Amino acid sequence: MRVVKLATCSLNQWAMDFQGNLERTKTSIKQAKDAGAVFRVGPELELSGYGCEDHFLEPDTLTHSWECLAEILASDLTDGIVCDIGLPVEQGGVRYNCRAYCLNGQILLIRPKLYLANDGNYRELRRFSAWKHLQQLVELQLPESIKEITGQTKVPFGDGYLSFEDTSVASETCEELFTPASPHIGLSLNGVEIIANGSGSHHQLRKLNTRLELMQSATSKGGGVYLYANQQGCDGGRLYYDGCACIVVNGDVVAQGSQFSLKDIEVIVASVDLDAVAGYRGAVSSLREQASQQPPIPFVNVSFRLSRPMDMLKNFPTLPIPIKYHTPQEEIALGPACWLWDYLRRSRASGFLLPLSGGADSSSVAAIVGCMCQLVIKAVKEGDEQVCLDAVRIGNYQEKEVPKTAQELANRILHTVYMGTENSSEGTRGRADRLAKEIGASHLDIKVDVIVSAFLSLFKTITGKTLRYKVDGGTQTENLALQNIQARIRMVIAYMLASLLPWVRSKPGYLLVLGSANVDEGLRGYLTKYDCSSADINPIGGISKQDLRAFLRWGANNLGYPSLAEIEGAPPTAELEPIRANYTQIDEIDMGMTYEELSMYGRLRMIFRCGPVSMFQHLCHRWQGRLTPAEVATKVKDFFRFYSTNRHKMTTLTPSYHAENYSPEDNRFDLRQFLYNTRWPWQFRRIDQLVKSVEVRELSSSISVEKRNMEPTDAEVAAAHSTGFGVPAASSSNPQAGKGT
Known part of the structure; x- marks a missing residue:
C-alpha cells in the first residue's frame, strides 16, 4: 500500500490582516505536521485574505503577501511537508490568483487560477486575469524578498502539476470545481492522483450539498483523492465563509470538518491508500481509453516521496464516513450567529442594540444572537482560548472571570428595546419582554408617543x-407620513441608546445596531427608508420570511426559547396605524401580496432572470387553474411597480448577511439601476396583449364547444331518419323548426 497522510484546513482569515493571516497559516501548517501529514492545502488567497476586493489593485497587497510567504519559507515549517498556499501573484505585468507549492524552504511551482468567479457576489475579473495558456509552464521571476531566503531566482509558473517519486499532485481553485470542463478531468486522465482545492466559498442556504456532490462526482468518475480547504468566518464583508474542509476518495467522503464554527483554525487529516486509486481507475475500461488519448499536461519533477510504509496500527487508510448536512433552520441559526461573532469581536464593539418589536423578524435576530452566545459558551467550555479572550474583553469581565452561561453573556452584550406607541398592542409588548428574558438580554420598554x-x-x-x-378619515399621504414619523424616530432612539448605554453601565465602547428587515420586504420595498430597518448590520437581510418562520418554530424547541412559537403564530404587523374594532394592520394586506408570492417573484426576477413579460408567462403556467391570466397580470404589474418605485431604498440597505441568491441588496450583489420608469409602458402593454390574446382564444374555444354541443349526435341523426323527420337545425331556437319532409 502507498499510504499518504494528507491535511486540509478551514481558516478564519481577515482581509488585509497580514499579521493575523500569517499566524493562522503557520499554525495550521504546524498542526498538520504534528499530525504526521506530508501535504497540506489552505484556503484561497489565504495570506492576503480572500475579500480584499479593490485592495488587490494595490501593489502593497502583493508585496505583503510575498513577505508573508518569505517568513514561512525562512522557518522550518515546510521541512518534510508540501504546503499548498494561496496568494496573489503578478507575472508579466498581469495579476493572478495563485497557489504556491512549497517544500523544504523552496518554491516548487506557482499555479494560477484558470477560471475566475465573476457573478453573484464575486468580481474576480475586476482584480485578476485568468491564466489563458492552458497546459503551458513559463518561468516567474521571484521578488527579492524570496530570492534572499530560498536562493531561487525563477520558478515554474502556469498550468501544470507536481510529479513526486511515488505519486502526483495538482490544484484546482474554488470556481474551477464548478465549471463544466473542470481541470480535474484532464488532470485525472493524466494520472494525477491527488487534487487539492483551496477555496473561498461562501455560505448560502442549502448550498453545501452542491459542493460535496461535485467533489464526489469528480472522484467517482475519474477516481482519485480530492482535498478541499475553505475560508471560514466573516472576513470583513457581507459573506460568511462556512468552512467544511473535507477529503474525498473515489467518491467517498473520508474526512469532513465543521461547517459552522467559532474556531479560527481547523485542520482535517486523513490517511489515503493511493493503490486504491490506481485499482479504481484500472478497473474502468472507458476511463483507460480516454486517458490513453488525453493530451499531456506539463509537470515538475520533485525528488520526494509522499507515501510512507504502511503500519497496521498507525497509518491505516481512513474509512468513509457519513456526510453531515445541517437543516436550513440550523443553517439560519448557526451561519449568521458565527458571522455576528466575528463582526463583533473584530469591530472592537462592546455589544449589540436591537429594536425588539415582538414580531417575527426582530425576534429571529434576537434568537440568532442568543444562539451566538450559546456557541461562545460551548467554545469556552471546550477550552478555545481565543474565543474565551474575546468573550472576556467584549463582556467586560473582571480579571480571572469567564462567562459561564449564555444568558449571563447575553445580558452583557445584547441590549434590546421595545419602542411602543399608542398603536402598539399588549401582545407584541409581552412577547418582546418574554423573549428578552429567555435569552437573557438587557431589555428596555419605552414609549415614544411624546416624541411623535x-x-x-x-x-x-x-x-x-x-x-x-x-x-380616521385621513388621506393615504397623511397615513404614510404618520407611520414613517414613528419608524424614523425609532431609528434615532436606537442609535442614541447604542452610543450611550455602555456609558450608562460604566462600560467602554459602543453597541452595534442590528437591523431586522427580511429579504422579501427589501425586495418589495416594504420598509421605511432610514427607519429602524437602517442599522449597522443585519443578520437576516438575506433570508426569506418563509424560512424565518420555519426557523422560529425550530428555535422554540432547539434553542430553549419557547416564546418563539407564539411569535411565529402571530400575524405579521407593523403596528404603525391605530387598532380599531374593525381594523388591524396586517403586513400581507398592506403589501398587497403574500410572502410566498414575494419569494416566487424574487426567485423568478433574480435566479431565472425574468422581466415582467417572462415572469407573467411563467406564472400563468405555474398558477394555471388557480388564477386567470388577467389576475396573474395584475399581480405581476403590482410587483414590478412596487419593486421599481422602492428600488432606491436598496442603495441604503443595511449591510446584510448573504444567505439567498435572490437578494435585492444593491451594493454588492444585485447590480441593477435604482431609477426606473415605474409605469413599465412597453412591458405592461405586451402583458396586456398576451392577456387579450388568451381571452380571445378562450372565447373562441368556448363558442366552438357550445356550437359542438348544439350539433346533433349520430344517434339523433339516425333517429330522425328512421321517423321520417329531418335533422334538427342547430341555429334555431325553436325546437320544432326544421320538421317536415
Missing part, C-alpha cells in the same frame, strides 16, 4: 394642518 406628538405639533405650527390616519 412633538413632531406633529411642530408640523401643525409650521403648516396649520393636523394629520389624520386613514382609519
Whole structure:
C-alpha cells in the first residue's frame, strides 16, 4: 500500500490582516505536521485574505503577501511537508490568483487560477486575469524578498502539476470545481492522483450539498483523492465563509470538518491508500481509453516521496464516513450567529442594540444572537482560548472571570428595546419582554408617543394642518407620513441608546445596531427608508420570511426559547396605524401580496432572470387553474411597480448577511439601476396583449364547444331518419323548426 497522510484546513482569515493571516497559516501548517501529514492545502488567497476586493489593485497587497510567504519559507515549517498556499501573484505585468507549492524552504511551482468567479457576489475579473495558456509552464521571476531566503531566482509558473517519486499532485481553485470542463478531468486522465482545492466559498442556504456532490462526482468518475480547504468566518464583508474542509476518495467522503464554527483554525487529516486509486481507475475500461488519448499536461519533477510504509496500527487508510448536512433552520441559526461573532469581536464593539418589536423578524435576530452566545459558551467550555479572550474583553469581565452561561453573556452584550406607541398592542409588548428574558438580554420598554406628538405639533405650527390616519378619515399621504414619523424616530432612539448605554453601565465602547428587515420586504420595498430597518448590520437581510418562520418554530424547541412559537403564530404587523374594532394592520394586506408570492417573484426576477413579460408567462403556467391570466397580470404589474418605485431604498440597505441568491441588496450583489420608469409602458402593454390574446382564444374555444354541443349526435341523426323527420337545425331556437319532409 502507498499510504499518504494528507491535511486540509478551514481558516478564519481577515482581509488585509497580514499579521493575523500569517499566524493562522503557520499554525495550521504546524498542526498538520504534528499530525504526521506530508501535504497540506489552505484556503484561497489565504495570506492576503480572500475579500480584499479593490485592495488587490494595490501593489502593497502583493508585496505583503510575498513577505508573508518569505517568513514561512525562512522557518522550518515546510521541512518534510508540501504546503499548498494561496496568494496573489503578478507575472508579466498581469495579476493572478495563485497557489504556491512549497517544500523544504523552496518554491516548487506557482499555479494560477484558470477560471475566475465573476457573478453573484464575486468580481474576480475586476482584480485578476485568468491564466489563458492552458497546459503551458513559463518561468516567474521571484521578488527579492524570496530570492534572499530560498536562493531561487525563477520558478515554474502556469498550468501544470507536481510529479513526486511515488505519486502526483495538482490544484484546482474554488470556481474551477464548478465549471463544466473542470481541470480535474484532464488532470485525472493524466494520472494525477491527488487534487487539492483551496477555496473561498461562501455560505448560502442549502448550498453545501452542491459542493460535496461535485467533489464526489469528480472522484467517482475519474477516481482519485480530492482535498478541499475553505475560508471560514466573516472576513470583513457581507459573506460568511462556512468552512467544511473535507477529503474525498473515489467518491467517498473520508474526512469532513465543521461547517459552522467559532474556531479560527481547523485542520482535517486523513490517511489515503493511493493503490486504491490506481485499482479504481484500472478497473474502468472507458476511463483507460480516454486517458490513453488525453493530451499531456506539463509537470515538475520533485525528488520526494509522499507515501510512507504502511503500519497496521498507525497509518491505516481512513474509512468513509457519513456526510453531515445541517437543516436550513440550523443553517439560519448557526451561519449568521458565527458571522455576528466575528463582526463583533473584530469591530472592537462592546455589544449589540436591537429594536425588539415582538414580531417575527426582530425576534429571529434576537434568537440568532442568543444562539451566538450559546456557541461562545460551548467554545469556552471546550477550552478555545481565543474565543474565551474575546468573550472576556467584549463582556467586560473582571480579571480571572469567564462567562459561564449564555444568558449571563447575553445580558452583557445584547441590549434590546421595545419602542411602543399608542398603536402598539399588549401582545407584541409581552412577547418582546418574554423573549428578552429567555435569552437573557438587557431589555428596555419605552414609549415614544411624546416624541411623535412633538413632531406633529411642530408640523401643525409650521403648516396649520393636523394629520389624520386613514382609519380616521385621513388621506393615504397623511397615513404614510404618520407611520414613517414613528419608524424614523425609532431609528434615532436606537442609535442614541447604542452610543450611550455602555456609558450608562460604566462600560467602554459602543453597541452595534442590528437591523431586522427580511429579504422579501427589501425586495418589495416594504420598509421605511432610514427607519429602524437602517442599522449597522443585519443578520437576516438575506433570508426569506418563509424560512424565518420555519426557523422560529425550530428555535422554540432547539434553542430553549419557547416564546418563539407564539411569535411565529402571530400575524405579521407593523403596528404603525391605530387598532380599531374593525381594523388591524396586517403586513400581507398592506403589501398587497403574500410572502410566498414575494419569494416566487424574487426567485423568478433574480435566479431565472425574468422581466415582467417572462415572469407573467411563467406564472400563468405555474398558477394555471388557480388564477386567470388577467389576475396573474395584475399581480405581476403590482410587483414590478412596487419593486421599481422602492428600488432606491436598496442603495441604503443595511449591510446584510448573504444567505439567498435572490437578494435585492444593491451594493454588492444585485447590480441593477435604482431609477426606473415605474409605469413599465412597453412591458405592461405586451402583458396586456398576451392577456387579450388568451381571452380571445378562450372565447373562441368556448363558442366552438357550445356550437359542438348544439350539433346533433349520430344517434339523433339516425333517429330522425328512421321517423321520417329531418335533422334538427342547430341555429334555431325553436325546437320544432326544421320538421317536415
